[in-house]
Amino acid sequence: MLQTAQRGKKTSANKAAPHERFLEAFRWMLLARTLEEKLVSLYRGGQITGGVYIGKGQEAVSVACGMFLQKGDIFAPLIRDQAGRSAFGEPIVDVARTYLGSRQGPMRGRDGNIHRGKPGDDQLAMISHLGAMVSVTVGALLAKRFRGEKNFVGLSCIGEGGMQTGSFHEGMNIAAVEQVPLVIVATNNHYAYSTPNDREFACADLVDRAKGYGFEGYSIDGTDLSMCLDVIGSAVKRARAGRPPQLVVASVLRLSGHGEHDDASYVTDEMKRQPFAQDCLKLTEKKVVDLEMADAATLKSWREDAARQVDEAIATAQKEAAPDAEKEDWCAISTRELVDRPE
Amino acid sequence: MLQTAQRGKKTSANKAAPHERFLEAFRWMLLARTLEEKLVSLYRGGQITGGVYIGKGQEAVSVACGMFLQKGDIFAPLIRDQAGRSAFGEPIVDVARTYLGSRQGPMRGRDGNIHRGKPGDDQLAMISHLGAMVSVTVGALLAKRFRGEKNFVGLSCIGEGGMQTGSFHEGMNIAAVEQVPLVIVATNNHYAYSTPNDREFACADLVDRAKGYGFEGYSIDGTDLSMCLDVIGSAVKRARAGRPPQLVVASVLRLSGHGEHDDASYVTDEMKRQPFAQDCLKLTEKKVVDLEMADAATLKSWREDAARQVDEAIATAQKEAAPDAEKEDWCAISTRELVDRPE
């Protein structure tokens, strides 16, 4: 079932039959939530240095970003994309290693938390500066075209806050000029850190930006997993089939602080009462139960399985050595003989 | 007569009665064209250092940008806005002085050609980096609001090339967030330097961008002076009346090189045959004649008057002293006691 939901029209997806990959998606969401809850508790216990940024409330959108990508596709997740990262194939031990600063993690203690990726495996490693990943995704797709590859797509995530950066605009526009097979999934979680939408932008609907770039645009309810899977899945399909670049704008509420250091006391009660403020994981689970897609025992086993995976990953990372300044080569370039003043 | 011409719909303005300020506009256009032709001949004669950038073919749009602004309004012209600058009140001797590097010009030989302005008189002095003037215009408007002024507007010009900069996007968005009384007039002259539209953007119509920012948007035929006056004039009026920010997108062809060093040989014959490739000044003059708005003698006297003004301005500037390195204070800040290592 295809939901285009263009221009914010509400669909009745919740009453329709769920997407065929609904359960698979649910399990990734569960894993992401379990993992992030664990990270939060480690953070509270003082075992994580720096920030912890979670995707609570955004798992349905995020998982859909990761699930329809195949080998050879490019994924550029951002800070609230644990579900999508896992669905795309990031081992959760990489998450644990990065948050705990293990030398064996993909970032080797050099970078932390959500600033991770394996560009060699087509998972781009975000820099903090919002908007910057879009054009980099475009470039990766351009390279694939240059090299004669076929049938690939790229998916780049953004928040409604990041959409206001110049970098995002240029990236979106250059994607359209190059007509690369790109999907941009923008999640409007109604806040950029503490700033509500009315100080971020002034258009009626962010999906209205699509047309001005030559993108095809869709709005979705980000609490509705089926709709997320339908619309993002079909956007990926359309991009792969050679349609113009695709923009999907999802509406949710961030159900956490900006980071775990933030109590989000600025989120108003009125905001919390909005329909998009519902917890997508709870809604998804309710649907699983209501439609009898899985029984209580199965659900319980999935939960346990997620917890076990998370515990294992954390335990592994905790046992691993931290980076050692003495063993670092302190070298920002790969061409060793061109290092300026080697230490 | 009000032309909203939204979304590129063609109007039949040429058959309608001309705008009430049509003749006044024509005379500014004539002055701008005369002045710029003179600058070109000085450039060819080796009397101007650096580049010469003219607005040939864009005078109708440009003049409309300057004509509806009043004392206290902010104007941020760009490189093809001689007509608008004059209509706004820039003395043409400032142009001559800046191009010829006179010490008495507003830029005192420190900057040249179109990089001029008098911010104290609300005419902002463009920097080269395209897009950068939009947010600066927003800021000037914000200051007026802070200071309790009323009834003011700002108008910021841009080319279709400059619309693709991140800076432009951020400026446009922040204007909408702040709901300042801003009009942006974008002139799509079908080239950014040598680059045609198809390598600049990929949307069907640039005016489609308005909605995505919460601007009101209009398309106009930039060769049609009446339409330019109607639509830009009414956009200024609407902004002044407290409507959301306004975007007007005009279609023309640049009838010169990018600068006078450029022979524009990349402009295709097909492009030159497009309706928007017509010379707005010729069309305007034809209408003046056809509708018998002025007789041949009057026209001739206007022409002579323009030539005389230009000659006077150039002669004045040519007599003035060039800047003298010895007399410069070589000081980039106004607080003299804070200069780092005064010379």
Next chain:
Amino acid sequence: MSITYLEAIREAQARLLRDDERVFIYGQDVGGTFGGAFKATKGLAKEFPNRVLNTPISEDAIVGTAIGAAIKGMRPIVEMQFADFSSTALNQILNHAGTHYWRTNIPVPITIRLPSGGTKGSGPFHSQSMESIYAHYPGLIVMTPATVEDAYTMLIDAVAIDDPVVYCEHKYLYYHLKADKLPDKGLPTGRARIAREGRDLTIVTYSAMVQESLAVAGELARENLEIEVVDLRTVKPLDTDTVLASVARTGRLLCVGESFPWGGATAEVIARVTSEGFHLLDAAPVRINAKDTPIPYHPNLWSAHRPGAKMIAAKARALLKE
């Protein structure tokens, strides 16, 4: 009573808002009940709801808007969420604010606050010190306060100055530094401060490295080695006279900065001292900077990347033996 470096910055802004109607604060999350990622504007929006304004994530437009407002008579204070993000506003800062007075004769009185420098676990994009980039270009004043008192008075001075000021406040000092009370006035802008007197060696430094250097000076004093510590306060203008006078007394120069090693403030100080006071030096000047890699996330790496008291002490000792 005790007041932190961060509180001093907030107090300065509160005073500025109260005393001068032209002042407004513009930046991400500075407004509302929140008051900024570091709470440097906490509570100010309550008192001045129309002059403490949240912005979109648009650094270029934030600075551009501030420039426009300054041209038309306001005194904006821009808060960057982190200094590192000013990279996307750099064009407006260098090419617009930095050139405007010189080109048009109209000054641009904006103050741009950059929460700068490394803290534990902040990583490559939330730890940078960008003073050397802003000081390299003409037209800007670059302040780097190292004490609670300076954090306060220099911010007030910054807003009073008619020219653009890049005010680099150090995040590491936010909570670490405390003072008993705030002075009404400090040293004049552009004047370096002798943070500690000594006759054996001059350490020229600024921002968080002043504290590290003072710690070293204290430590070495126990060995009867007298280190003079010069706190530059502003890296542009750079108070060459005070630096040269100190080197004239000690004959030895160690320059300490937290930013990347190539070029920058420490190189500038050494270039000035050696070209203008070559004969004053009894030994080769020495400098200490961070390493030439991005700033690491992990504390183990970060504490080796960032210059600290240990390295400063070692280099000072070695230089004293020269």
Next chain:
Amino acid sequence: MSITYLEAIREAQARLLRDDERVFIYGQDVGGTFGGAFKATKGLAKEFPNRVLNTPISEDAIVGTAIGAAIKGMRPIVEMQFADFSSTALNQILNHAGTHYWRTNIPVPITIRLPSGGTKGSGPFHSQSMESIYAHYPGLIVMTPATVEDAYTMLIDAVAIDDPVVYCEHKYLYYHLKADKLPDKGLPTGRARIAREGRDLTIVTYSAMVQESLAVAGELARENLEIEVVDLRTVKPLDTDTVLASVARTGRLLCVGESFPWGGATAEVIARVTSEGFHLLDAAPVRINAKDTPIPYHPNLWSAHRPGAKMIAAKARALLKE
């Protein structure tokens, strides 16, 4: 036959496109029949229509796209229309290209060509030299070729290097410099060149100032003053060894650069020489830079703002008398 500095850059790109399918050129106006604001890619789009691509006016996205393509195996060459406009791509250059290898272990082999430096009548925004900003941050190689031969071989080397290279080509040299033919290979990257031997004084310089310095050396030779001119070729890595060896021979150091005076390459050279070769110096080192204002439009002002042979000669003479 005679070939200019500009033609050498075009020839290098033609050869790169021919020899390596991974190479493509990306930038404003580089394609079509036009071939770039300075014609550095003229004709190349005809031969390689799919690999010489015009872009929108989007410096950030241009560099971002190049980074993405490089990560996935291509070897993009980005042309900035003027170095000055790279300010709007600076974030991608410093924070993305510059940090990527260190963070992820995947190098980013992009080459960014910056048409740099002053020419008559170009003004504040079409004249800048930005090498010092790019060299300050980690992760980038910064080339500043001063001869036709180096313009050619260094560009070929730049594209071969797995790391990001900022290639600063000087617009003043485009037509002014000519050579008879192009070499197949030059000095290794990172190695400075003794552009002229001499035993009385070392001028360390790069880019267009090499030619000015050589002119001075020629002039002073007639007075039996032997100036050694060291052309840095790359300002990062900076070949300290060659510089120190020269200063060891001459005992006198004059550093000449065209960019702004605070910090930057000349300060870096002096800091290195004085801290590592203090005893080699018989006199205080001297440096010459442009003035600390934006670059003026008018030739009268520009020729006073830009360091030139006259000032270099005067400072050299004075230094020789020390």
